[in-house]
Amino acid sequence: MTTVLNPVGFPSKVKGKALAPRLESLDGKTIFLVDCRFDDSGLLLEQVQNWFNDHMPSVTTRIVQKNRVYAQDDPETWNQIKAEGDAAIVGVGH
Amino acid sequence: MTLDGTFGVPTVMLHTSAFDRIVQSVVRMNGMPRMRRAFVPMPVMGKTPAELRDYVDGNDPLTGVPFMREVIDGLTAALSAEDTAGEAFELSATPRLVEPDADDDLHRTFLKNRWTDTLPIVLPTEERVAKMLAATSHKPDEMIGRMRGTAHGVNWGYTVEKVAVNAVMAGARPEYFPVILALAASGRTARGTSTSSSAAMVVINGPVRHEIGMNTGIGALGPYNHANATIGRAYSLLSQNLSGGSIPGVSYMGSQGNAYSFTNMTYAENEEASPWQPFHVAQGFAATDSTVSMFGFCWHTAFAAGLPDGLWEAQVRRMLQGLDARSRVLFVLDPRSARDFAARGFHTREQLLDWAWEAAQIPAGEYWDYQLIQNYVLPRATFGEEPYASMLATAPEKPVHMFPRDSIDAVVVGGEPDAPDGYWRIISADHAKTVSVDEWR
Numbered sequence: 001m002t003t004v005l006n007p008v009g010f011p012s013k014v015k016g017k018a019l020a021p022r023l024e025s026l027d028g029k030t031i032f033l034v035d036c037r038f039d040d041s042g043l044l045l046e047q048v049q050n051w052f053n054d055h056m057p058s059v060t061t062r063i064v065q066k067n068r069v070y071a072q073d074d075p076e077t078w079n080q081i082k083a084e085g086d087a088a089i090v091g092v093g094h
Numbered sequence: 095m096t097l098d099g100t101f102g103v104p105t106v107m108l109h110t111s112a113f114d115r116i117v118q119s120v121v122r123m124n125g126m127p128r129m130r131r132a133f134v135p136m137p138v139m140g141k142t143p144a145e146l147r148d149y150v151d152g153n154d155p156l157t158g159v160p161f162m163r164e165v166i167d168g169l170t171a172a173l174s175a176e177d178t179a180g181e182a183f184e185l186s187a188t189p190r191l192v193e194p195d196a197d198d199d200l201h202r203t204f205l206k207n208r209w210t211d212t213l214p215i216v217l218p219t220e221e222r223v224a225k226m227l228a229a230t231s232h233k234p235d236e237m238i239g240r241m242r243g244t245a246h247g248v249n250w251g252y253t254v255e256k257v258a259v260n261a262v263m264a265g266a267r268p269e270y271f272p273v274i275l276a277l278a279a280s281g282r283t284a285r286g287t288s289t290s291s292s293a294a295m296v297v298i299n300g301p302v303r304h305e306i307g308m309n310t311g312i313g314a315l316g317p318y319n320h321a322n323a324t325i326g327r328a329y330s331l332l333s334q335n336l337s338g339g340s341i342p343g344v345s346y347m348g349s350q351g352n353a354y355s356f357t358n359m360t361y362a363e364n365e366e367a368s369p370w371q372p373f374h375v376a377q378g379f380a381a382t383d384s385t386v387s388m389f390g391f392c393w394h395t396a397f398a399a400g401l402p403d404g405l406w407e408a409q410v411r412r413m414l415q416g417l418d419a420r421s422r423v424l425f426v427l428d429p430r431s432a433r434d435f436a437a438r439g440f441h442t443r444e445q446l447l448d449w450a451w452e453a454a455q456i457p458a459g460e461y462w463d464y465q466l467i468q469n470y471v472l473p474r475a476t477f478g479e480e481p482y483a484s485m486l487a488t489a490p491e492k493p494v495h496m497f498p499r500d501s502i503d504a505v506v507v508g509g510e511p512d513a514p515d516g517y518w519r520i521i522s523a524d525h526a527k528t529v530s531v532d533e534w535r
Contacts, residue, residue, distance in 0.1 A: 001194040005218045005259045007209050008188045009241070009250040009336035016125040016180025017099035023170050031169070034097075037473045039139035039465070044108070047146045051162055067477050078101045087169045088097055091108025092138050 029086040030060040034077065037065055041092040048089060095126050099180070106168035110136040111155045115344045116244070116287070123248040125180045130168030132161055139465065209335055210263070211327065211356055218262040226258040229268035230275060230534055234258070238279045241337040243345050244287045252278065252336040260335055264328035269306045270321055273298060274328045275534035276386050280527055284333040284358050285340045286390065290466075291348030293392040294333075295424075295523045296326055296360040297505055299374035300384035302531050303362035310364035314508045315426075317357075326360030354392050359521075361507050367429035368506035369436040370443040377528040384531040389523035391422050396520040401434045407453070413520055414454035414496065420466035422524035423450060423502040428509030431516030443504050451499045459490030501525075 023029060033049055035042040042063065049061045062085070066074045081088050098105040109117050111133045121129040133156050134149040141149075154161050192203065200217055204210050216222065227234050234255035242249045257278040261271055277296065284294035298308060309319035317323055334340035342351075365372040365381075374385040396413045400406075414423065425446065427435065440446040461467060475482035485494045503525050509517065 002197050002200060002217060003194045003220060004192050004200055005220065005223050005255070006189055006192050007204075007218065007256065007259045007263060007331070007335040009252040009256055009338070010188055011250050011338065012248045014123060014125045014182060014248060016182035017095075018178045018180050019126065019128065019130070019173055020098045020102040020104045022104050022173055026166065026170060038469050039137065040141070041108075041138060043141070043143065044134065044138050044146050044149065047143065047150045048108075048162075048165075050147065051150050055162075065476070066473060073096060078097045078103070081097065082101045082103055085103065088103050088105040089108060089165060089169075090097065090105055092110060092134075 023087055026056060026087070027058045030062060030084065032081045032085040032088045033061055033063045034081070034088055034090040035063060035065045036090065036092060038092060044092060045089070048091075095121065095124050095129055098129065099124075099126050104169050105130070106165050107131040108165075109133050110138060112136040112343075113347070114156055116347060119344060120244060120247060122181065125182060127181050128174075128177050132164040132168065133157075134161060204263075208339060208341055209331075211330055211334075213356070215263040215331075216265050218259040222262045223255065223258050226261050226266070226268050226271050227255060229271040230254065232275070232534065238275065239281045239336075241278075241281050241283050241333065243283060243285060243334075243337045243340060247338065247345075250336055250338050252332075256336060257332055260332035261324075261328045264324045264331050265320075266324040266328045267306075267320070270325050270328075272384075272531050272534040273302060273306070273325050273386055274332070276529050276531045277325075277329045277388065278332050278336065279534065280388060280529050282388050282390075282527055283337050284329050284388075285337070285346065285355065287340075287345060287347050289347045289349050290393060291350045291352045292390060293352035293354035294329065294358040295354070295389035295392050295521065296329060296358050297373060297387040297389070297507075298325075298360075298362040298385070298531075299365065299372050299387070300379070300531070301382065302384035303365075305384075308362040310362045310366075310507060312509060314361040314364070315359055322360050322362070323357050326357030329358050329360065330355055352392065359392065359523075363505050364429055364507050364509075367432075367510070369433050369441075370504075370506070373503075373505050374528055376443060379528065379530070385528050386531055387528040388526050389422075389424065390526050391522050391524040393418070393421065393522045395522075397517070398519070399515050399517050400431070401438060401516070406438065410450070411453040414450060415456055417454075417496070417520070417522065418466060419456070419461050419464040419496045420470060421497070421522035423454070423497055424521045424523035424525070425450070425502075425504035425518065426521050426523075427504060427506050427518040428513065428516060429506055430509055430513045431518035432504075432506045434516045446504060447499070447502045450502050451495060451497065454496040454502075455493035456496055457491050458485060458488040458494045461494050461496065462486065462490075 033045040240249040286292045308321045340346045475486040
């Protein structure tokens with residue numbers, strides 16, 4: 001029998017985060033469609049916007065582009081959405 | 095996740111279906127395993143508006159639920175107790191030892207647990223690890239770094255001993271250990287998760303090259319030198335084992351993979367035969383320092399023989415212009431070809447790099463049409479970052495520089511200075527960091 005050492009590193013502890021409260025309805029609300037600017041994600045969001053226009057015209061949708069490349073945090077855009085919007089759809093995160 | 099969990103805005107994330115498992119892993123590791131998400135088929139890129147509308151009108155390919163119903167439910171459906179609690183957890187602490195077993199069974203265990211590169215390893219017995227640890231003044235339990243495989247993943251930590259275990263597995267000798275520790279302590283993984291199948295390159299400079307018998311000459315990039323091969327393999331193994339694993343489809347998404355990942359193109363610069371100052375001296379180190387330099391990307395190689403009279407400028411320019419505009423440019427020159435460049439008037443490395451930067455220009459319209467430029471550079475240009483903003487304002491037919499000047503570099507390795515042909519390559523390697531080896535002795 002041979003004894004050997006384990007080659008795996010030490011994981012960090014993960015803190016739980018609550019989801020934000022959901023909306024009762026999207027009627028009359030403003031949804032930001034956040035283009036991550038990766039692999040034509042904006043073109044997909046345009047079709048999501050078209051879907052809302054066709055099926056839920058009471059919803060206002062605003063397409064915004066991230067101020068950073070897709071993998072970076074973007075607090076300026078998040079603050080704008082928090083101030084001016086009710087919900088967000090972010091894509092395509094790969 | 096930040097928008098939802100930190101800024102309090104109900105959010106749904108959209109992804110392509112191929113990324114299901116890596117998305118699951120990332121949201122869990124960020125304490126939000128129930129983060130709302132919806133999937134469309136892969137790919138989005140290259141699809142027509144009508145095809146993308148079909149995605150939106152269709153079903154999520156993973157759940158079979160209409161895509162937009164998932165989106166709307168994700169923004170409006172009441173939250174459960176689990177949603178509002180998030181999920182705090184601690185992965186099981188990594189034990190120091192593996193359950194004792196017969197050697198063949200241990201090899202199977204390491205392979206099954208994906209702790210290897212699938213090639214046979216040296217079992218890290220306590221005796222072998224102790225010999226490795228004796229090659230550094232640092233204590234075995236010293237925490238020396240943190241590493242993660244993905245940009246949004248969780249950092250994993252590791253000690254000197256953990257690095258030694260991976261060095262033994264790679265077959266490295268104790269005298270190589272300071273170089274391997276320097277690589278590990280950098281916190282830079284050799285196993286990026288990018289779908290583009292990037293890989294790493296490692297270049298060693300200074301006295302340590304000869305102290306540990308590295309090959310700087312013929313065959314330096316090939317499987318002909320123990321130090322070159324096993325230092326590079328150790329970097330690969332520690333990058334997967336010390337950062338939470340590298341599993342295809344889960345935590346590694348390289349579409350084709352990259353053969354360079356086995357040993358990360360690890361070699362020592364042929365300083366003695368180079369017409370220029372050593373690479374690490376150009377980075378601010380003294381010639382007597384020992385260093386290791388890490389490069390990323392490493393997607394491709396372009397090859398040439400010699401610098402033909404009357405043709406070489408056009409030849410090199412075409413090579414540069416043929417690269418993907420998101421590439422980086424590392425001239426990897428054998429000593430004869432480096433001297434040929436020097437004889438063309440490039441008396442310093444920087445003169446060659448300046449020339450290459452000027453030579454590598456294409457029409458702006460072509461530049462902005464590259465997909466990876468659209469993904470990574472266009473966002474920076476549209477928000478005013480120079481020089482990209484000016485490049486974006488350039489007329490489509492006017493030339494722009496393909497590569498940032500600081501992304502072009504050169505190293506000298508291999509061959510003999512009096513060889514009849516000067517062979518050289520351009521490798522898409524991006525210099526990320528040069529660190530000291532000496533402090534890890």
